[in-house]
Amino acid sequence: MDPQALADLFRRxxxxxxxxxxxxxxxxxxxxxxxxxxxxxxxxxxxxLLPGREKSWLLTCAANLCKSQLRSFWxxxxxxxxxxxxxxxxxxxxxxxAVMSLPPKYRAVIHLYxxxxxxxxxxxxxLGVSRTAVQTRMARARAMLRKELSGDEELLAHDGAGxxx
Amino acid sequence: xxxxWHMMEQVTLSDRKKEEIMEMLENKNTRKGRGPxxxxxxxxxxxxxxxxxxxxxxxxxxxxxxxxxxxxxIEADGGEAYINLAGGEEAGPISxxxxxxxxxxxxxxxxxxxxxxxxxxxxxxRTDPKTGNKGYVVLGGTVEDYGWAEFFLTEDGACxxxxxxxxxxxxxxxxxxxxLSELTEAQMDMLNEDGSTxxxxxxxxxxxxxxxxxxxxxALGIVD
Numbered sequence: 001m002d003p004q005a006l007a008d009l010f011r012r013x014x015x016x017x018x019x020x021x022x023x024x025x026x027x028x029x030x031x032x033x034x035x036x037x038x039x040x041x042x043x044x045x046x047x048x049l050l051p052g053r054e055k056s057w058l059l060t061c062a063a064n065l066c067k068s069q070l071r072s073f074w075x076x077x078x079x080x081x082x083x084x085x086x087x088x089x090x091x092x093x094x095x096x097x098a099v100m101s102l103p104p105k106y107r108a109v110i111h112l113y114x115x116x117x118x119x120x121x122x123x124x125x126x127l128g129v130s131r132t133a134v135q136t137r138m139a140r141a142r143a144m145l146r147k148e149l150s151g152d153e154e155l156l157a158h159d160g161a162g163x164x165x
Numbered sequence: 166x167x168x169x170w171h172m173m174e175q176v177t178l179s180d181r182k183k184e185e186i187m188e189m190l191e192n193k194n195t196r197k198g199r200g201p202x203x204x205x206x207x208x209x210x211x212x213x214x215x216x217x218x219x220x221x222x223x224x225x226x227x228x229x230x231x232x233x234x235x236x237x238x239i240e241a242d243g244g245e246a247y248i249n250l251a252g253g254e255e256a257g258p259i260s261x262x263x264x265x266x267x268x269x270x271x272x273x274x275x276x277x278x279x280x281x282x283x284x285x286x287x288x289x290x291r292t293d294p295k296t297g298n299k300g301y302v303v304l305g306g307t308v309e310d311y312g313w314a315e316f317f318l319t320e321d322g323a324c325x326x327x328x329x330x331x332x333x334x335x336x337x338x339x340x341x342x343x344x345l346s347e348l349t350e351a352q353m354d355m356l357n358e359d360g361s362t363x364x365x366x367x368x369x370x371x372x373x374x375x376x377x378x379x380x381x382x383x384a385l386g387i388v389d
Binding site for chain 2: 003004006007010011014015018019022023028032035036039040043085086087088089092095096099110111114115
């Protein structure tokens with residue numbers, strides 16, 4: 001892939017890859033590293049992206065890298081940097097904290113549903129798990145969020161119509 | 166409004182990272198442009214010389230060049246820190262020469278053999294000749310088992326630190342604390358599967374003594 005096409009893909013989807021990685025890993029630094037690695041893999045060549053499926057490939061690649069990181073023993077033995085997101089509203093901060101309190105695999109499902117607008121089948125494909133697993137994770141994540149947000153279900157009432165490609 | 170989309174819209178890559186990745190893609194330069202990330206650093210540290218960071222936010226960018234080689238940068242944007250390790254496993258300001266421990270203090274050779282032991286540190290306050298920033302080199306141990314640590318502190322309390330044989334990372338295995346470096350491959354696999362085991366960092370007595378002498382309250386621990 002030529003450099004210009006790569007740069008275009010990054011401009012278009014870079015933030016989305018980062019958002020998934022950040023949500024999944026709960027760390028800005030790790031999210032940025034994963035995002036960089038995803039595009040690095042593309043730059044290294046050997047990957048043929050199907051037209052219209054670029055974003056799906058990028059997110060799947062990011063999810064795989066996130067899973068690898070979470071399996072790493074090193075990652076579980078580290079502290080956190082101060083890397084808070086400067087949200088405009090306090091309610092955004094509360095929601096972020098609530099989502100970040102979920103286990104990583106639940107966060108990924110929530111993110112792909114509410115931000116990307118993916119259905120359960122698409123989420124299963126990106127994460128490499130069964131639809132049943134996605135259903136289970138979604139139900140548990142929602143229950144935990146409901147509890148964490150003290151019954152405020154505005155988030156949960158969202159129809160999941162994100163901005164999928 | 167509690168809305169995931171509204172919240173997530175505000176989560177974007179930093180401008181610095183965007184520029185870095187764009188540069189990498191446009192030049193097809195697949196080498197990361199800056200020094201190792203904090204995560205990469207910690208991994209290198211765990212495998213090589215060991216490294217500890219504690220970072221406070223909102224700091225002005227400051228550079229410190231370690232006497233051991235390499236440098237650290239603590240940037241203003243969110244308190245991010247980078248360390249460029251130079252020399253890898255061979256980095257270090259102290260060496261054993263003819264049975265004596267010799268400290269290389271910016272070119273000046275100092276025999277520290279009789280000035281430190283397992284409980285007594287040798288503390289050297291230095292000024293980075295390139296930036297004027299102040300740091301500390303702490304040495305300790307004996308000819309049989311010696312180590313060093315060097316750290317740079319900003320006025321805001323941020324700390325970048327690197328060292329070797331200055332602390333142990335211990336992992337509880339069957340009720341016994343085992344140094345991380347001594348784990349077998351099978352034990353590492355088991356820990357990776359388990360996922361709940363945490364390792365703890367225990368300083369060498371001479372490092373603790375030095376921190377106490379200097380009145381430094383440095384939060385130690387491997388940082389990713």
